[in-house]
Amino acid sequence: MTQPAITKLSVNLNAIAQLRNRRDLPWPSVTGLGALALGAGAHGLTVHPRPDERHIRRSDLPEIRALIDDDFPQAEFNIEGYPTEAFLELVEANQPEQVTLVPDDPAQATSDHGWDFRRDGALLKPVVARLKKQGIRVSLFADGDGDAEVLAAAAETGADRVEFYTGPYGACYDDPKAASAALEKLQASAEAANGLGLGINSGHDLTVANLPGLKQHIPNLLEVSIGHGLTADALQYGMTETVRRFLRACGHDV
Ligand SMILES: CC(=O)[C@@H](O)[C@H](O)COP(=O)(O)O
Numbered sequence: 001m002t003q004p005a006i007t008k009l010s011v012n013l014n015a016i017a018q019l020r021n022r023r024d025l026p027w028p029s030v031t032g033l034g035a036l037a038l039g040a041g042a043h044g045l046t047v048h049p050r051p052d053e054r055h056i057r058r059s060d061l062p063e064i065r066a067l068i069d070d071d072f073p074q075a076e077f078n079i080e081g082y083p084t085e086a087f088l089e090l091v092e093a094n095q096p097e098q099v100t101l102v103p104d105d106p107a108q109a110t111s112d113h114g115w116d117f118r119r120d121g122a123l124l125k126p127v128v129a130r131l132k133k134q135g136i137r138v139s140l141f142a143d144g145d146g147d148a149e150v151l152a153a154a155a156e157t158g159a160d161r162v163e164f165y166t167g168p169y170g171a172c173y174d175d176p177k178a179a180s181a182a183l184e185k186l187q188a189s190a191e192a193a194n195g196l197g198l199g200i201n202s203g204h205d206l207t208v209a210n211l212p213g214l215k216q217h218i219p220n221l222l223e224v225s226i227g228h229g230l231t232a233d234a235l236q237y238g239m240t241e242t243v244r245r246f247l248r249a250c251g252h253d254v
């Protein structure tokens with residue numbers, strides 16, 4: 001019986017940046033809260049610098065890079081975004097350990113679907129090669145809808161991992177039957193992806209309540225990136241205690 005993977009927790013700082021941007025003031029501090037999260041045991045920080053800078057600003061990235069390099073060298077920096085030339089140059093200037101490519105239109109309210117790998121493979125393949133040439137791990141945002149065939153096209157791009165979009169699962173917080181159906185689809189997708197040599201990340205609308213079910217259905221889950229639900233809990237319990245709660249929900253004995 002193979003041991004389940006250690007699932008790493010990457011804290012997404014978007015929501016903290018959105019709160020900061022309400023005023024022309026430097027608090028709440030994105031790097032300050034990021035440091036608390038890493039100090040509490042989180043394995044990395046994630047940001048999604050959208051073109052309109054509604055939350056994470058391009059100027060945040062070098063500060064987060066320096067925080068990790070100077071104070072938490074064992075942690076990872078994960079940058080999410082659509083692969084425009086401007087995004088790729090921003091990534092290359094900040095050399096994250098991982099990039100998560102998402103098919104988001106600039107006007108989208110949030111990330112709400114994975115790539116159409118059959119259609120987008122030709123666009124993604126050279127981008128994946130460009131990033132991997134620099135030693136950056138590449139993860140592609142994917143729908144966890146149980147469609148195993150589409151994941152073969154994802155593997156064709158040369159990416160290291162897929163990140164399964166867990167929004168549909170997160171939305172079932174008050175419907176156990178629907179949650180179970182969503183988990184079965186995610187499990188089927190994860191098994192297909194692993195069979196193709198793709199590592200598994202997941203993210204979107206994950207919480208302390210729904211993480212254990214995800215872990216149970218995806219034992220080889222390598223990383224979760226969590227922002228909205230974790231930030232909501234941090235307002236109630238503080239960042240340090242919240243990160244520890246999420247680590248325990250990911251199976252860590254903390
Ligand atoms: C890719 C994904 O699901 C999230 O990481 C995304 O970053 C959420 O973006 P917003 O925080 O802008 O809603």
Ligand SMILES: NCC(=O)COP(=O)(O)O
Nearest residue numbers: 203204205225226227228
């Ligand atoms: N990739 C998912 C992520 O980084 C955070 O998503 P959410 O927890 O803010 O929904």
